[in-house]
Amino acid sequence: MSTQGHADHGHTVAGWTGTALALLGFTGAGLGVVTAWRPGIWIGLGVVAAAGVVTWVLHLAGWGKPSGPRPAAEWDWRVRDTAAHAGHEDCLGCRLGGPRRARAAAPRPRSAVSSAAPSAAPTPVPDSGV
Numbered sequence: 001m002s003t004q005g006h007a008d009h010g011h012t013v014a015g016w017t018g019t020a021l022a023l024l025g026f027t028g029a030g031l032g033v034v035t036a037w038r039p040g041i042w043i044g045l046g047v048v049a050a051a052g053v054v055t056w057v058l059h060l061a062g063w064g065k066p067s068g069p070r071p072a073a074e075w076d077w078r079v080r081d082t083a084a085h086a087g088h089e090d091c092l093g094c095r096l097g098g099p100r101r102a103r104a105a106a107p108r109p110r111s112a113v114s115s116a117a118p119s120a121a122p123t124p125v126p127d128s129g130v
Contacts, residue, residue: 011077014064018055022048060084060097067091 025047032040058064062080066088074081087094 011075012058012063012065013077014055014058016077017058017063018051021051021054025049025051056093056096059093064093 025044027044028047029041029044032038032042032044055064062082062084064084065074065081066083067090073079084094087097
């Protein structure tokens with residue numbers, strides 16, 4: 001039995017690709033620091049930046065996952081998210097992906113009941129008249 005229980009950890013093609021590229025970039029930049037080769041540092045940091053862009057593009061193409069848990073049938077990392085083309089609700093990456101996705105990913109207004117916060121002011125204590 002897993003120590004994490006029966007949970008979706010979000011392993012996706014976008015996640016694995018971005019992680020591998022970022023790891024390569026950080027390794028290259030680290031080697032550039034150790035060998036004092038400035039172009040190697042900048043090349044490595046460029047690969048790290050490219051990892052973020054590649055991960056984002058793969059997410060928009062459906063190889064990522066929306067926020068929150070997924071059904072167990074979609075836990076395999078090779079399962080494509082068919083709803084990604086319309087945009088995920090409350091997803092910053094989808095909001096940055098263009099106007100069509102931004103409308104779908106816009107934060108939803110909360111109802112008055114769920115957004116009503118308890119009063120921050122303390123309740124007045126009646127004077128006992130003593």
